[in-house]
Amino acid sequence: xxxxxxxxxxxxxxxxxxxxxxxxxxxxxxxxxxxxxxxxxxxxxxxxxxxxxxxxxxxxxxxxxxxxxxxxxxxxxxxxxxxxxxxxxxxxxxxxxxxxxxxxxxxxxxxxxxxxxxxxxxxxxxxxxxxxxxxxxxxxxxxxxxxxxxxxxxxxxxxxxxxxxxxxxxxxxxxxxxxxxxxxxxxxxxxxxxxxxxxxxxxxxxxxxxxxxxxxxxxxxxxxxxxxxxxxxxxxxxxxxxxxxxxxxxxxxxxxxxxxxxxxxxxxxxxxxxxxxxxxxxxxxxxxxxxxxxxxxxxxxxxxxxxxxxxxxxxxxxxxxxxxxxxxxxxxxxxxxxxxxxxxxxxxxxxxxxxxxxxxxxxxxxxxxxxxxxxxxxxxxxxxxxxxxxxxxxxxxxxxxxxxxxxxxxxxxxxxxxxxxxxxxxxxxxxxxxxxxxxxxxxxxxxxxxxxxxxxxxxxxxxxxxxxxxxxxxxxxxxxxxxxxxxxxxxxxxxxxxxxxxxxxxxxxxxxxxxxxxxxxxxxxxxxxxxxxxxxxxxxxxxxxxxxxxxxxxxxxxxxxxxxxxxxxxxxxxxxxxxxxxxxxxxxxxxxxxxxxxxxxxxxxxxxxxxx
Numbered sequence: 001x002x003x004x005x006x007x008x009x010x011x012x013x014x015x016x017x018x019x020x021x022x023x024x025x026x027x028x029x030x031x032x033x034x035x036x037x038x039x040x041x042x043x044x045x046x047x048x049x050x051x052x053x054x055x056x057x058x059x060x061x062x063x064x065x066x067x068x069x070x071x072x073x074x075x076x077x078x079x080x081x082x083x084x085x086x087x088x089x090x091x092x093x094x095x096x097x098x099x100x101x102x103x104x105x106x107x108x109x110x111x112x113x114x115x116x117x118x119x120x121x122x123x124x125x126x127x128x129x130x131x132x133x134x135x136x137x138x139x140x141x142x143x144x145x146x147x148x149x150x151x152x153x154x155x156x157x158x159x160x161x162x163x164x165x166x167x168x169x170x171x172x173x174x175x176x177x178x179x180x181x182x183x184x185x186x187x188x189x190x191x192x193x194x195x196x197x198x199x200x201x202x203x204x205x206x207x208x209x210x211x212x213x214x215x216x217x218x219x220x221x222x223x224x225x226x227x228x229x230x231x232x233x234x235x236x237x238x239x240x241x242x243x244x245x246x247x248x249x250x251x252x253x254x255x256x257x258x259x260x261x262x263x264x265x266x267x268x269x270x271x272x273x274x275x276x277x278x279x280x281x282x283x284x285x286x287x288x289x290x291x292x293x294x295x296x297x298x299x300x301x302x303x304x305x306x307x308x309x310x311x312x313x314x315x316x317x318x319x320x321x322x323x324x325x326x327x328x329x330x331x332x333x334x335x336x337x338x339x340x341x342x343x344x345x346x347x348x349x350x351x352x353x354x355x356x357x358x359x360x361x362x363x364x365x366x367x368x369x370x371x372x373x374x375x376x377x378x379x380x381x382x383x384x385x386x387x388x389x390x391x392x393x394x395x396x397x398x399x400x401x402x403x404x405x406x407x408x409x410x411x412x413x414x415x416x417x418x419x420x421x422x423x424x425x426x427x428x429x430x431x432x433x434x435x436x437x438x439x440x441x442x443x444x445x446x447x448x449x450x451x452x453x454x455x456x457x458x459x460x461x462x463x464x465x466x467x468x469x470x471x472x473x474x475x476x477x478x479x480x481x482x483x484x485x486x487x488x489x490x491x492x493x494x495x496x497x498x499x500x501x502x503x504x505x506x507x508x509x510x511x512x513x514x515x516x517x518x519x520x521x522x523x524x525x526x527x528x529x530x531x532x533x534x535x536x537x538x539x540x541x542x543x544x545x546x547x548x549x550x551x552x553x554x555x556x557x558x559x560x561x562x563x564x565x566x567x568x569x570x571x572x573x574x575x576x577x578x579x580x581x582x583x584x585x586x587x588x589x590x591x592x593x594x595x596x597x598x599x600x601x602x603x604x605x606x607x608x609x610x611x612x
Contacts, residue, residue, distance in 0.1 A: 002086070002098040003072040004178070005195040006159040008169045008214055009186030014063050016188075017070035018055060020195035023244065024072055025051050030377055031073040031085035034058070035094045037166040038065035042094055046085035067166055069159040069189075071096035074394060075377040077104070078121030088120060090128035092135060092163040093144075097124040098191055099155035099176040100392075102269045107151065127158065141165055142213050145172065146224055149211070155268060159189050172211040175264070180204040180212060180219065182233055187214040193236060194243040204231045250599040252398035252490070256585050257449055260442035262403040263578070265392035266410045273439060276432025278418040283371050283387030290422045293343045296323045297368070299331050299359040300347040303401040303485065304408060308347050309478035310577045311412035317475075317574065318420050328355035332362040340367040345415075348372070349396060349404040351379020360384055373411045375404050389415065398600045400489045402585050405482065406445075409578045413438065416574075437572050441579060444569040448582040451566065452590075455583055458545060458564045459590035462516045468493060469507055470584075471500040472520035473530055479577050480520055483584030490602045491592035500526075500533040511542040518545045518587070520580060521555055524573040534560050547583055 003024025007016045017034045025032075032054040033046030043063050047053045051072060071086035077100070078084040086096045101107075104123035107130060112118070116129045130151060134144035141162045149156075155175035162168060171178060171189045181188030181196040181203055188196045189212075193203065204221075206212060210229055212221045221229040238247055248254035270279050296315060298308035305327055312323040326336070328346075338344065344363040348356045351374040360370050360381065372385035375393050382388045391407035417434060420426040426434075462468075468487055472480035481497035488495045498507050500519070511517065517537045521530045531554070537544055538561045546562045548555040549570040555562065566583045568576075592599050 002074050002191070003195065004069070004096050004098055004157055004159050004189065004191040006069040006096075006169055006171065006189040007186070008067040008167075009183070010066060011186070013065050013068040014058060016199065017068050018051075018058065019198065020190060021051055021054075021070050021072045023194035023197075023240075024190070024192060030075050030080035031082070032071065033085045033087055034063065034068055034070040035087040035089070035096075035161060036063045036065035036068035037161060037163060038063075040164055040166060042089060042161065042163045044087055044089060044094070046082055046087070048080050048082050048085060067161065067169060069094065069096045069161055069169075071159075076100055076390070076392060077123040080378050084120045084122050086124060088122065088125045088128045090116065090125065091132035093128045093132045094161040094163065095124060095128045095131070096159045097127060098157040099174070100265065100268050101126060101152055101156065102154035103152070104154075123154075127152065127156070131160065135162070141168060142170065142211075145170055146211065146226075149174075149224055155265070157191055167216055169214045170212065171206070173206040174208050178206045180206065185217065187219060192246065193238065194240070197236065197238065197240055197243040201236045202233045203236055204233045249593065250398065250589070252400055252402060252599050253589055255396055255398055255403045256582065256589065258394070259403045259406050259582065260445045260449075262391075262393040262407045263410050263442050263445065265394075266407045267414060267438070268392075270414055271435050271439075273432070273435055276428040276430075276435060278414055278421060278431065278435070280389070280415065280418040282389060283415075285369070285371075285387060287422045289369065290419055292341055293321065293369075294341045295338075296321060296343045296345065297336070297338060297363070298323065298325045298345045298347065299328045299356055299363070300325075301328045301353055301355050303405050303482060304347040304349060304353075304356075306478045306482040306485070307405055307408040307412065308345070309481070310409055310475060311345070311416070313475035314412055314416045314574050315419070318416050319423060319425055326359065328353065328359040331359040336362065336366070338363050338366045338368045340369075342366075342368040344368045344370045346370060346372045346381055346385065347374070347408055348379075348381050349375045349401055349408075351376045351381035353381070357381055357384065371415075373408055375407070399602055399605050400486055400588075400599075405581060406578050410441075413575060413578075434572065438575055440571065441575055444571060444579045445582055448568050448579060449586075451583070452586055455566060455586045456590040456594075458566070459587055460594055461564070462543070462545070463491075463591045463594045465514065465516050466494065467510065467514075468495040468516050468518060469510065470495060470497040470518045470520075471503060471530070471533060472497070473500045473526035474524060475573060475577055476520045476522060476524070476580060479580050479584065480518070482581055483518060483588065486585055486588035487591060489605060490588055490599050491595055491597055492603070493591065500530050503533055503536065508536065508540065511537055511540045513541040513543070516543045516545055518547070518584070521546050521548050522568070522573075522576050522580060523549050523552070523570055524576070531555070531560065534562065545587075547580060
C-alpha cells in the first residue's frame with residue numbers, strides 16, 4: 001500500500017504534491033519522492049525515510065512547474081532506499097506505482113536483453129522501461145502505455161508522465177485504488193481522497209482495467225481496448241479528518257474493511273493457480289534445510305500469538321511436524337529446547353515488539369533458523385531474522401489489530417503449503433485445489449462485511465453486558481480468544497475466550513441470563529460437539545450468539561434456542577479462521593462505538609509494545 005498524488009493545472013505543483021503526500025503518509029512511510037516537468041525537463045527529488053526528509057530537500061532545492069506526480073512508499077520489492085524510492089524514470093517516461101507486478105522478473109529479463117539498464121530493485125521500474133520501449137519504437141504516449149499494460153500481470157495504480165509532453169498526465173488502475181479530482185482548469189489523481197480534498201470535492205472513481213488521459217484541458221477514460229468509458233463524478237462532503245479515514249468513523253473500521261485487499265496483496269505474486277505452486281524465496285531456505293527441521297516454534301505476543309495458534313493447527317495438520325506456540329515474554333526465561341533443527345517463526349505486526357525480539361535472539365543464540373512474519377519493511381524483527389515474509393496489509397493505525405491478523409493468517413497458510421510441496425506432504429493437484437479455494441477468501445470476507453449493519457443491531461442488544469464468553473473448538477478456538485481480546489481491548493467489557501469443551505471445567509459456573517456467549521459453530525470435525533455446548537449454555541439460561549455457515553439448517557432449529565446468528569460462507573476448515581474472525585471484529589467494534597469508547601486509541605494500550 002503506497003500513496004500516489006498527481007496534478008496538472010495553472011498552479012505551482014510542488015506544494016500540492018507535498019501536501020497530498022502528507023495526507024497519504026499513513027499509506028507509506030519508508031521513502032517518498034516527486035517528479036515535476038518544467039520547460040520540457042523532468043526534475044526528480046527522492047529520499048529514503050519519512051516525508052519530512054523530502055520536504056527539507058525540496059525547501060533547500062525548490063522545484064517549479066505546473067505538472068507533476070508524487071509518491072510515498074511502503075516497500076514490496078526492494079528495500080527502502082533513495083534508489084528504490086518513486087518516481088522512477090526510463091528515457092522520457094516517469095512513473096509512480098502502487099501494487100505488485102507479478103511477472104516483473106520475466107519482463108525485466110526481456111528488457112535487459114534489449115539493452116535497458118535498471119537502477120533499482122523495484123518491480124515498478126519495469127513499467128517505465130516497458131512504456132519507453134514502445135515509445136522508442138515510434139508509438140504515441142497513450143498507445144505505448146496501453147501496449148505496456150497489456151503485457152503486465154498483477155495489480156497497479158499508476159501516475160505517468162512523458163518528459164516531452166508537459167500538457168499530458170496519464171493514470172491507470174487495476175486492483176489498486178485510484179481516483180480522479182476535477183476542478184475548473186485543474187486535474188488531480190490520487191490513491192485516496194485525503195490527498196486532494198483541500199483542492200477539490202468533485203471526484204471520479206476509476207474501475208479496474210481503466211486508463212485515463214488528461215490532455216489540453218480534457219480527460220478521457222477508456223479500457224485497454226480503446227472503448228470509451230462514461231464516468232460520473234460525485235461530490236464529497238467529508239471533512240479533512242473524515243477523509244483521512246476514507247469516510248469511515250474510525251481507522252479501525254476502515255482497516256476491517258480493507259482486509260479483502262490486504263489478503264489479496266499478501267498472496268499476490270506468491271502463488272500460481274495454474275500449476276499449483278507457492279513461492280517463498282524471501283525466507284532464504286533451501287529445500288534441503290526445510291527437510292532438516294524436526295520442530296517448529298512460533299513466538300509472538302497478543303493478537304499475533306493467536307495467529308500463531310491458528311498456524312499450529314495448519315502446520316501440524318498438513319506437515320505432521322510438531323509445532324509449539326510460545327509467548328515471547330515467556331520464551332527466553334525458561335531455557336527453551338531449540339537447536340539447528342528447529343525453525344522459529346516470529347510473528348509481529350510492527351517488527352519492534354520487545355518480547356518477540358528477545359525470543360528471536362534467544363532462539364538464534366541456540367542455533368535455530370528464524371523467519372519473521374511482519375508488516376513493516378526493514379523493522380528490527382525483519383533485519384535480525386534469516387528470512388522474512390512481509391504481510392502486505394499496509395499501515396495499520398488503529399491500536400486493536402485487524403488486517404494485520406488476517407494477513408498473518410494468510411502468510412502462515414501460504415508457508416504451510418510451501419513447506420508441504422517441498423516436503424512432499426501434498427502433490428501439485430492437492431496444492432492447486434487448496435490455492436483455488438484460498439483465492440476465494442477475499443470474496444468471502446466481503447460477504448461478511450456486507451452484514452456490518454446487522455452485526456451492529458446485535459451489538460446494540462448486548463452492549464450493556466458486563467461479561468462475554470467466547471467458545472470455539474479446534475482451529476477455531478484461537479479465534480474465540482481473538483474475538484474476546486478485541487472486545488475487551490476497545491469496549492472495556494470483560495471477555496474470555498475458551499475451548500468449548502473446557503466450558504464444563506469452570507466457566508459454566510458464570511453462565512446466567514445476563515451473559516452473552518459467542519459460540520463458533522462452523523462445519524468441521526467438532527461441529528456436533530459445539531452444538532452440544534450450546535445446549536449446555538441454554539440449559540442455564542445463557543444468551544447465545546452463534547457464528548455459523550450460510551445454509552446450515554441444523555443450527556437454526558428451535559431445539560438450540562439460539563438468540564442471534566451471524567452467517568459466514570463455508571470454506572476449507574484450515575482457512576475458515578480468516579473469514580471467521582471478521583464478524584467478531586465487527587461485533588467488538590460496534591459494541592465499543594455504541595458505548596462511546598476511544599476505538600482507535602483505547603486506554604492503556606500502545607500500537608507497538610517496545611518495553612518489557
